[in-house]
Amino acid sequence: MAGKKRFQVLEDRCKGCGICVPTCKFDALHMNGSRVILEEEKCKYCGVCTFNCPDLALVLTTGEEKIPDEKILPLPDFGGEITQPAPGTHFMQGATACAEGAIAAGCRFYAGYPITPSTEIAEDMAARLPQVGGRFIQLEDEIASMGAIAGASVSGVRSMSATSGPGFSLMQENLGAACMREIPLVVVNVMRGGPCTGLPTRPSQGDVMQARWGTHGDHQIIALAPWSVSEMFWLTVRAFNLSEKFRVPVILLPDEVVAHMRERIALPDYRTEVAVVDRPVPSDPPESYKPFDGRFLTPPLPAYGRGYRFHLTGLTHRPDGFPTGDPAQAAALLERHERKIREAASEIVQVDEVDMADATTIVVAYGSTARSAKEAVRSARRRGVKAGLFRPITIWPFPTERLSAIASRGNVRFVVAEMNRGQILGEVERVVGRFRVSGVLQTDGNPIMARTIERAIG
């Protein structure tokens, strides 16, 4: 028979933040300085406050079981055996290659809500994660999905979600929360025509700016744009590695064509041929660890529940994670966010250049449009036109330095081809000057054909 319920404040865990006090609707909790006081006669032993203490310092028991005194909480075992399709050549869909890249990179948690044309990624992750000891959960919407993967990541598990335009919009507030808290995670946005429900399952590149500036405030983000099934695999691996290394959300931005196409891919051996970057662990002991320590551009992030206790908030915060309105500390925080990406730009930014050495007409294109652009460039070359292809693989941060160096050659014009109304065209104009840039902009739900781009090359 269960004994009388007992309520206890674990003094060694309680940091006196007071968060628990307003969560008791019976007004049974009060603060006396930094100490939590319980008015036993008011307490209904409902347990609500115990779920609201971020430090698990409030415990409700039957009075018979032992109150845990260890600080290291048991976490699910995600260390399942890695299974994979046989290394070697496969004929594979882009979405499947993305899911395999995630598994190879150590992703062991996926939360999402199905939406075309990204649903195949969810289907593949639902099948694959249980095989490697991971967890898959379908949630009620994309808002919850973002919250879930951010929470899982803070507990030390590499986490991902996949969506498309409208779902990506729903994710934006929690994406901003992850930016502010510097939580590593990967979101795949398979771009379809918009705005709103737009053109479901038809290709688009209309979310390029949403990936950069969709959430509010000055924040940093990395976005990668694959153009092949092979890049769906390898850029997913890279997305996780960049995310973990720089404590920043990374967006994989395939368009519908790349996610749905099937082509040949050479799969590596995940155990021996895929380099996985581990999240830096703190050298400081738990007592002196600060989650936003300004000594580092990217402070290390331990897993919640593994001996380290720390505070994360969406408010502007001090190095110890607690809110502050101090102008100097507020400025220092966002400056550090910006510097950690800007100063690593040469490592983060990748571009692909085709026939660029003597090119005087340069097509700037990414994703599946770059495949058409490459064909257009090759065809123009056969006619004696000095055309070249500049393909940003890293869309954000934008490859400003490399493009600027190319523009400084002088007699060069640029043709930007993209399935939107000129989102990257504006970036190219910013870098090289607007009078040298023209656009092949298409938003009719069809891929841009090579002949359309070749006409613009001239």
Ligand code: SF4
């Ligand atoms: S929320 Fe937890 S840590 Fe904060 S005062 Fe209440 S018991 Fe203590």
Ligand code: SF4
């Ligand atoms: S157990 Fe329920 S009634 Fe008691 S202090 Fe916590 S929230 Fe209030």
